[in-house]
Amino acid sequence: AQSVTQLGSHVSVSEGALVLLRCNYSSSVPPYLFWYVQYPNQGLQLLLKYTTGATLVKGINGFEAEFKKSETSFHLTKPSAHMSDAAEYFCAVPFTGRRALTFGSGTRLQVQP
Amino acid sequence: DVKVTQSSRYLVKRTGEKVFLECVQDMDHENMFWYRQDPGLGLRLIYFSYDVKMKEKGDIPEGYSVSREKKERFSLILESASTNQTSMYLCASSRDRALFFGPGTRLTVL
Numbered sequence: 494a495q496s497v498t499q500l501g502s503h504v505s506v507s508e509g510a511l512v513l514l515r516c517n518y519s520s521s522v523p524p525y526l527f528w529y530v531q532y533p534n535q536g537l538q539l540l541l542k543y544t545t546g547a548t549l550v551k552g553i554n555g556f557e558a559e560f561k562k563s564e565t566s567f568h569l570t571k572p573s574a575h576m577s578d579a580a581e582y583f584c585a586v587p588f589t590g591r592r593a594l595t596f597g598s599g600t601r602l603q604v605q606p
Numbered sequence: 607d608v609k610v611t612q613s614s615r616y617l618v619k620r621t622g623e624k625v626f627l628e629c630v631q632d633m634d635h636e637n638m639f640w641y642r643q644d645p646g647l648g649l650r651l652i653y654f655s656y657d658v659k660m661k662e663k664g665d666i667p668e669g670y671s672v673s674r675e676k677k678e679r680f681s682l683i684l685e686s687a688s689t690n691q692t693s694m695y696l697c698a699s700s701r702d703r704a705l706f707f708g709p710g711t712r713l714t715v716l
Contacts, residue, residue: 502646525703536610536696536707537649583648587703592656593639593664594705598648 495520495588499597507605512556512571514600516584519565526567527585527594528558537583543567554578579604609633610708612697617713625684627711629697638680639705640664640672643694655680687715 500515518526526543541552543560551557554577558569567584581601585594613628631638637656641649641664651664655674669691673681680699684691692715698705 527704529705529707534710536709537698537705539704539706542704585705592637592662593651593654594703595651596641596649598646 495586495591495595497584497586497595497597499582499584499600501600502598503601503603505603505605506574508576509573512569512574512578512602514569514582514584514602516567516569516597517565518567518584518586520586520588523586523588525587526558526560528552528556528567528569529583529585529596530554531581531583531599533580540569540582574602574604576604576606578602610697610699610706612695612708612711614711615709617711619684619687619713619715621688621715623684623687623715625687625713625715627682627684627695627697627713629680629682629708630678631680631699631706632678633699633701633706634677635699635701635706636677637700638674639698639700640670640680640682641696641698642666643696643710649696652682689715691715 496519498517528540529537530540531537543550556571584597610631639654640652653672655661671683695711697708
């Protein structure tokens with residue numbers, strides 16, 4: 494079955510620490526991969542988009558994601574967390590045969606002062 | 607700038623009522639989507655539309671219908687609201703497979 498798995502529904506880091514949010518997908522290499530961010534009481538905002546060819550993708554707010562074909566992973570990182578990064582993050586994949594994106598269940602990032 | 611608007615941010619309805627959620631996009635996108643978002647379940651696709659008057663069921667269409675009479679507007683209809691439809695509803699349109707979301711409607715069915 495086609496699925497997107499985000500390991501860890503909640504992640505807590507200290508301000509200034511590395512942020513690592515994990516995403517794995519179950520399919521052959523998709524043409525695109527996405528990360529979205531959702532701040533409280535808001536809709537989802539596109540954080541970054543991977544397209545075939547690149548392995549490291551830079552997004553907004555200092556986030557980046559690395560595509561690893563051998564691991565079917567697309568983990569999101571940020572070198573130094575800021576309080577304003579506290580939000581929920583979703584990984585999304587357009588599986589073959591589906592027009593819509595399939596989303597992971599989300600990871601809520603908490604940043605401690 | 608990309609803009610998707612939804613008619614209400616918060617809505618409270620009673621069981622059995624017919625509920626309309628409206629979504630408008632100003633980007634001339636052909637594809638529009640309705641998702642619902644529940645804690646721990648992420649986003650689940652209810653319906654999508656790839657052209658005016660064209661629609662396809664998503665993963666959880668039961669209890670919902672949709673209408674797309676104009677390219678910019680995509681409506682979600684709860685024919686007879688039930689308490690298990692209490693949720694956050696997110697509308698989106700797409701370009702190059704990227705989705706652009708509205709702010710969401712938090713619906714409570716009592």
